[in-house]
Amino acid sequence: MSNLESSPLIPKRVTTTNQRIHNVLVQILTLVWFLCLPLRTVVGAVLWTFSFFFWRPFVAVFTRTPFAGMLARFVERNTWVVILFFALPASYVFDMFFTIRNWYVRSFLAAPKLHDQRVREVQAQVRRWNEEGRQKPMCTARPGWLTMSTRSSTFKDDCSRISVNLHDIIEVDTERQIVKVEPLVDMGQITAHLVPMGWSLAIMVEMEDLTVGGLLMGVGLEVNSHIYGLMFETVERFEVVLGDGSLVTCSRTENPDLFHALPMSHGTLGFLVSAEMRIIPCKPYMHLTYEPCHSLDEMSDKVTKYCESDNPPPFLEVTVYSKETSVIMLGEFADVTTPEQRAKINSVNYWWKPWFYKHVAKFLETGPSDEYIPLRHYFHRHTRSIFWKLEELIPFGNHPIYRYLLGWLGAPKIAFLKLFTHTPEVRRKVAESAVYQDIIVPISTIRESIILFHEEFEFYPLLFYPVKLFYKAPGCEGLIRNPKHVKEGTNPPWEMYFDLGVYGIPGPVQRGEPWDAAKANRAMEKFARDNTGMQLMYADTWQTQEEFEEMFDHTLYRKCREKYNAIGAFPEIWDKVKPQDQR
Numbered sequence: 001m002s003n004l005e006s007s008p009l010i011p012k013r014v015t016t017t018n019q020r021i022h023n024v025l026v027q028i029l030t031l032v033w034f035l036c037l038p039l040r041t042v043v044g045a046v047l048w049t050f051s052f053f054f055w056r057p058f059v060a061v062f063t064r065t066p067f068a069g070m071l072a073r074f075v076e077r078n079t080w081v082v083i084l085f086f087a088l089p090a091s092y093v094f095d096m097f098f099t100i101r102n103w104y105v106r107s108f109l110a111a112p113k114l115h116d117q118r119v120r121e122v123q124a125q126v127r128r129w130n131e132e133g134r135q136k137p138m139c140t141a142r143p144g145w146l147t148m149s150t151r152s153s154t155f156k157d158d159c160s161r162i163s164v165n166l167h168d169i170i171e172v173d174t175e176r177q178i179v180k181v182e183p184l185v186d187m188g189q190i191t192a193h194l195v196p197m198g199w200s201l202a203i204m205v206e207m208e209d210l211t212v213g214g215l216l217m218g219v220g221l222e223v224n225s226h227i228y229g230l231m232f233e234t235v236e237r238f239e240v241v242l243g244d245g246s247l248v249t250c251s252r253t254e255n256p257d258l259f260h261a262l263p264m265s266h267g268t269l270g271f272l273v274s275a276e277m278r279i280i281p282c283k284p285y286m287h288l289t290y291e292p293c294h295s296l297d298e299m300s301d302k303v304t305k306y307c308e309s310d311n312p313p314p315f316l317e318v319t320v321y322s323k324e325t326s327v328i329m330l331g332e333f334a335d336v337t338t339p340e341q342r343a344k345i346n347s348v349n350y351w352w353k354p355w356f357y358k359h360v361a362k363f364l365e366t367g368p369s370d371e372y373i374p375l376r377h378y379f380h381r382h383t384r385s386i387f388w389k390l391e392e393l394i395p396f397g398n399h400p401i402y403r404y405l406l407g408w409l410g411a412p413k414i415a416f417l418k419l420f421t422h423t424p425e426v427r428r429k430v431a432e433s434a435v436y437q438d439i440i441v442p443i444s445t446i447r448e449s450i451i452l453f454h455e456e457f458e459f460y461p462l463l464f465y466p467v468k469l470f471y472k473a474p475g476c477e478g479l480i481r482n483p484k485h486v487k488e489g490t491n492p493p494w495e496m497y498f499d500l501g502v503y504g505i506p507g508p509v510q511r512g513e514p515w516d517a518a519k520a521n522r523a524m525e526k527f528a529r530d531n532t533g534m535q536l537m538y539a540d541t542w543q544t545q546e547e548f549e550e551m552f553d554h555t556l557y558r559k560c561r562e563k564y565n566a567i568g569a570f571p572e573i574w575d576k577v578k579p580q581d582q583r
């Protein structure tokens, strides 16, 4: 028995019939596991031994030698080799493991009971950290390579790592229209659970590996954020372990200051251990209408009109293919009942299908159209191509031969891309020669923003998701600044913003011309600050601390750090996100 389990803080487990079945199954599986020894040895040895016991130490040692540059060049020029032979198979095995594990936990282990026990384990770790003299500030033990962040920061090396290993969906309450989840539940897990029940998160974020904790303690948004706002707006209650090990809950009425300060606080106020989030009923299909636009003005006018109308389309996304061309996608949940509708079904996520954004680009030539996409296919439409990033990594990835032969392997997990290809040297080069950035700015700046991105990055496609930012009453203003030009007569007041994202190698770099990463990124950040906008902090920032604090309002955040015992217990956000050279 571990020390934690013998602790008086943790209740003894109750053995239920399900758990007895669980015990028998564990014994059977152990037997099967041993009987499969030869297969296990081959697969396990090739994948895990190579990745964890050879590749990482090899990279660590190699990067200290004069050959580091050579390795970086090899990885850079032959990224597809590393991805095809290591990242893809590892991702496949990892996904299979988690699919089985999640099914198993759902079927045989009582998650609500385990939740309380696991929260106590987090509390026990924090209390132990206090008893041992509060040496280094705390952060979650999740390793950097497993996260979705492209940041090069290494703050975790200077922190005490607390394991917040909470992976489960605790409860779906269709009457209250709430799902209660643990922070490491990811988007893929949620759609697999909710969609067959006829429900969806109010904001169902696209990428399967994004976690609830990361999206709420960072920023989450999707193509219906022009209705619901950022993901944290759909939260009813947070449950948090504070720096002294106590457990608090907060909502709009209970500890409201903490409730409003938590979003975007990046784990610097406490450890999130559960969140209650709004769910909405859904239908089996998304009816998607494609409207190609052939000028920036046409797109800007149409999008503004749709977003600000009294009856906006429930889902709205734009993919910008060049300064003047883009496709607007308008979606609504739908049933498919008639033969005409059935003829328009397109399961876009089957592995042999063309990547979604390539499919959408065709409407620029063929004109407006519509189709019915099965809901899970729609929710995860960009996963297979990692938006438009995979083409750079596997240039032949959308070729029909590749799709039919190897498409079933799916996309490499971002975590494994990072694990296998991010040597420090590569990371440095990426920051100087590629851009992964999103800003959220008012919809009134569509033209200026796209022109700015064209001048600074000259990379397409661009991602465009409209987002409603709600005005917060005095005392409730969190890190995200209040919008300045709210729409008259709305309650609560709001202003329409949009997320503009650029992910890839800028035009000048592709052509072998000079490109000043610092200048371009700083111009983008200044534009966001000047327009009461913000940058998404999963990415590297090039701002100074003063500029960062001009972008994000630290007033309530700092009050809460003091009131809820976070000072000394957790780093400040800036310490987590600041650029490497400001450490």
Ligand SMILES: NC(=O)C1=CN([C@@H]2O[C@H](COP(=O)(O)OP(=O)(O)OC[C@H]3O[C@@H](n4cnc5c(N)ncnc54)[C@H](OP(=O)(O)O)[C@@H]3O)[C@@H](O)[C@H]2O)C=CC1
Pocket: 138, 139, 140, 141, 142, 146, 147, 148, 149, 164, 183, 205, 206, 207, 209, 210, 211, 212, 213, 214, 215, 217, 218, 219, 220, 221, 222, 265, 266, 267, 268, 270, 271, 272, 273, 536, 537, 538, 576
């Ligand atoms: N559509 C969208 O909205 C998209 C959003 N993103 C971005 O990706 C990030 C999410 O990625 P993901 O890998 O899921 O998350 P991460 O592991 O990157 O976590 C993001 C931040 O949240 C903190 N955090 C996570 N879990 C907890 C917890 N239980 N308690 C306290 N703090 C916690 C982390 O703290 P710590 O540093 O201590 O680990 C970290 O600072 C977000 O920043 C989001 O903006 C990316 C793509 C799309």
Ligand SMILES: C=C(/C=C/[C@@H](C)[C@H]1CC[C@H]2C3=CC=C4C[C@@H](O)CC[C@]4(C)[C@H]3CC[C@]12C)C(C)C
Pocket: 148, 149, 150, 206, 221, 386, 387, 389, 414, 417, 418, 421, 436, 438, 463, 465, 499, 501, 503, 536, 538
């Ligand atoms: C914020 C949004 C979407 C963002 C995604 C497109 C990016 C989020 C994380 C990005 C990536 C993470 C790590 C990577 C590993 C590198 O080796 C290659 C690049 C990348 C795959 C990179 C690509 C872009 C992201 C997926 C929207 C939806 C608001």
